Amino acid sequence: MRASRVAATLGARVAIAEPGRFGGTCVNVGCIPKKLFSYAAHFRDELKDAADFGWSVAEPTFDWRKLVANKDREIDRLNGIYERVLVNAGVTIFRDRAVVLDSHSVSLGGKTFSAKHILVATGSWPQKPDIPGADLAITSNEAFSLDKLPKRALVVGGGYIAVEFASIFNGLGVKTTLAYRGSQLLHGFDAELGTRLGEEMGRKGVSVLLKKNPSKIEKGLKVTFEDGSTDQFDLVMFATGRIPNTANLGLETAGVKLAADGAIAVDNYSKSSVDSIHAIGDVTNRLNLTPVATSEGMALAKTLFGGKPTPVDHDNVPTAVFANPNLGTVGLSEARARERFGKVDIYKTAFRSLKHTMGASEEKIFMKLVVDAASQRVVGAHMLGPDAGEVIQGIAIAVKLGATKAQFDATIGIHPTAAEEFVTMREKSA
Ligand code: NDP
Numbered sequence: 356m357r358a359s360r361v362a363a364t365l366g367a368r369v370a371i372a373e374p375g376r377f378g379g380t381c382v383n384v385g386c387i388p389k390k391l392f393s394y395a396a397h398f399r400d401e402l403k404d405a406a407d408f409g410w411s412v413a414e415p416t417f418d419w420r421k422l423v424a425n426k427d428r429e430i431d432r433l434n435g436i437y438e439r440v441l442v443n444a445g446v447t448i449f450r451d452r453a454v455v456l457d458s459h460s461v462s463l464g465g466k467t468f469s470a471k472h473i474l475v476a477t478g479s480w481p482q483k484p485d486i487p488g489a490d491l492a493i494t495s496n497e498a499f500s501l502d503k504l505p506k507r508a509l510v511v512g513g514g515y516i517a518v519e520f521a522s523i524f525n526g527l528g529v530k531t532t533l534a535y536r537g538s539q540l541l542h543g544f545d546a547e548l549g550t551r552l553g554e555e556m557g558r559k560g561v562s563v564l565l566k567k568n569p570s571k572i573e574k575g576l577k578v579t580f581e582d583g584s585t586d587q588f589d590l591v592m593f594a595t596g597r598i599p600n601t602a603n604l605g606l607e608t609a610g611v612k613l614a615a616d617g618a619i620a621v622d623n624y625s626k627s628s629v630d631s632i633h634a635i636g637d638v639t640n641r642l643n644l645t646p647v648a649t650s651e652g653m654a655l656a657k658t659l660f661g662g663k664p665t666p667v668d669h670d671n672v673p674t675a676v677f678a679n680p681n682l683g684t685v686g687l688s689e690a691r692a693r694e695r696f697g698k699v700d701i702y703k704t705a706f707r708s709l710k711h712t713m714g715a716s717e718e719k720i721f722m723k724l725v726v727d728a729a730s731q732r733v734v735g736a737h738m739l740g741p742d743a744g745e746v747i748q749g750i751a752i753a754v755k756l757g758a759t760k761a762q763f764d765a766t767i768g769i770h771p772t773a774a775e776e777f778v779t780m781r782e783k784s785a
Pocket of ligand 1: 483484485511515535675
């Protein structure tokens with residue numbers, strides 16, 4: 356979408372091939388509906404907290420079908436906007452699947468078209484582990500339009516989608532189990548975030564089982580785990596990673612080199628092994644986040660049609676995980692920073708938010724700054740707590756600009772907020 360629109364605005368003649376809905380995974384079965392569901396799930400806590408502030412709230416009930424219908428209406432609206440944006444930019448739309456024939460031609464709706472440049476932005480698809488009965492389980496693709504909510508759900512995985520959906524199901528009243536094969540959620544993130552998130556999710560009612568992985572699923576959704584234990588569920592969802600959508604696109608015939616994981620191998624300018632074929636987003640399996648893909652698309656349009664070769668920049672990309680509680684992060688984890696810089700200073704704090712001092716909630720906000728000891732630059736900022744993504748987005752600007760700890764300290768906090776802790780942490784914890 357972004358590459359087409361910007362390229363057209365820069366004067367290119369652009370056509371786009373899309374047999375499905377506009378907006379890709381993010382708009383249709385990803386970020387957007389997920390965040391709407393996440394809001395829905397968070398209301399459970401809000402309704403509970405309201406009582407501590409004097410509200411009498413009748414026993415709340417939840418209508419899953421209403422949530423799905425309202426979500427569908429919003430996604431339809433977004434699909435329409437996306438299509439109009441393309442049409443208004445002068446992009447020609449083909450409602451068909453394209454197959455690459457060679458370096459400059461594609462087959463589309465039975466015809467052959469030629470193009471100076473071909474861009475592949477076909478995204479990725481959820482993968483399931485190869486165990487007996489895996490076909491009885493769903494993935495995030497189906498989770499967005501279930502007919503009804505299950506009573507008991509098992510979510511398998513310990514990454515973004517697993518913790519987000521386990522939090523969603525739990526918040527909506529489903530008895531939820533999360534089974535992860537590793538010993539700490541959110542592999543690759545700062546270790547304390549994963550540990551603390553697991554504890555918080557547990558406190559909120561998710562049964563978080565570490566070093567636990569299913570080996571078999573039988574009809575009726577009886578699940579056997581690798582340790583021999585069994586349990587019964589009404590829904591099993593795999594959130595065990597995604598694979599690049601490169602199959603049956605004609606890429607190999609056109610000479611496009613794929614990496615071992617099936618992703619299109621590209622250089623810093625998103626160029627594949629064939630000069631006229633480029634690729635962006637999840638299909639390249641670099642940093643699989645929507646804003647990264649759109650920025651790759653923008654950089655490519657500038658490179659090809661703006662007269663300004665623009666490499667992609669994957670440094671200090673902030674990201675958020677919309678579990679309950681939310682989690683936001685930018686820069687390096689403590690472990691990565693130690694590998695890169697040797698000596699690092701760590702500042703961290705864990706506290707109950709002002710909002711929760713009035714009630715029974717045990718939820719703790721956690722914040723951590725990782726500072727390169729030699730340069731005193733803040734090289735990592737991490738937060739677990741309400742609206743962590745909103746907070747970290749602002750902090751990310753400072754980290755991207757190379758701000759030092761002293762510059763964080765010189766910034767006046769906004770009182771009373773949770774975010775002010777990022778500029779008031781003075782005691783090194785390591
Ligand atoms: P992730 O790669 O984040 O996590 C996959 C999880 O599944 C890991 O915990 C992994 O374990 C586990 N796993 C992988 N293979 C198996 C297997 N065979 N058996 C058991 N467990 C397995 O993938 P997700 O599916 O959660 O999400 C895909 C990507 O989509 C994310 O990486 C992210 O880039 C993007 N995304 C971003 C979001 C956001 O920005 N908020 C939200 C959702 C998705 P291990 O750690 O041991 O490898």
